[in-house]
Amino acid sequence: MARPKDKSELLALSKANYNRLIAFVDGFSKEEQEKDFPQGTLNRNIRDVLAHLHYWHLLMVDWYTIGMSGQKPDMPAKGYTWKTLPALNALIQERYSKVALEDTKGLLKQSFKVVRKIIEAHTDEELFTKKKYPWTGSTSLGAYLISATSSHYDWAYKLIKKAKKEEVLSS
Numbered sequence: 001m002a003r004p005k006d007k008s009e010l011l012a013l014s015k016a017n018y019n020r021l022i023a024f025v026d027g028f029s030k031e032e033q034e035k036d037f038p039q040g041t042l043n044r045n046i047r048d049v050l051a052h053l054h055y056w057h058l059l060m061v062d063w064y065t066i067g068m069s070g071q072k073p074d075m076p077a078k079g080y081t082w083k084t085l086p087a088l089n090a091l092i093q094e095r096y097s098k099v100a101l102e103d104t105k106g107l108l109k110q111s112f113k114v115v116r117k118i119i120e121a122h123t124d125e126e127l128f129t130k131k132k133y134p135w136t137g138s139t140s141l142g143a144y145l146i147s148a149t150s151s152h153y154d155w156a157y158k159l160i161k162k163a164k165k166e167e168v169l170s171s
Contacts, residue, residue, distance in 0.1 A: 004146055006124045014119070014145075017153035018112055022105075024157055025050070028164075033101055037163035042086070042093055049156045050104045051096030052089065057111035060148040064118055067135030112149075119145055 004010035025033060025046055036045045043049045059077060066073035074080075080088040096104060119127070126132060127142035136144060 004142070004150065005128065007119065007122065007127055007142075010119055010127065010142060010145060010150065011116070014116065014149035014153070017150045017157070021153045021157045021160075024160065025105075032164075035167070038166045041159070041163065042089055043159065044093070046160060047099070047101040047104045048093050048096065049160055050101075050108045051099065052092055053152055053156055054104065054108040054111050055092045055096070056148055056152060057108070057115050060144060061111070061114055061118070063135065063144065064141075067133060070134075072135055115145065115149060119149075 004013050028046075033046050037043070043052055063073040063075055076082060076085065077088055099107075122141065127145070128140050130136075130140045131138060133141055
């Protein structure tokens, strides 16, 4: 499906990509799910990838909460800029490095539901009108939600798939 252009497409694609990712992960044995990826990626294993998605859900919820209250959220996070994303992503990886994979899956499932409720609470106009909310700048609320959901789940799926393929090739 192409990039969502309305609420129903966003809800459908975010759910489809989330479910595809979770089914893909669950298709591996417990041992395979826990195994580290080949060297070369910040996210060293499936847990890191799922924790990354969870944390970006939390960031989205924070931006939304602050932005909708009329304030300007720190984006992407306090002390970070879009140019310093690698440092923020390293912080996320470190923060969740000791969290068990099953716990990370649960956290992701919870935060997915919270972000989904945000989408459900808005009309097409509220989601897809550019500059509708001052805090979203020149873009739309929907663009942020697409990035935090359907596009991000697709990125995660492809990253895990590539890492697992490299793992097989290097064996």
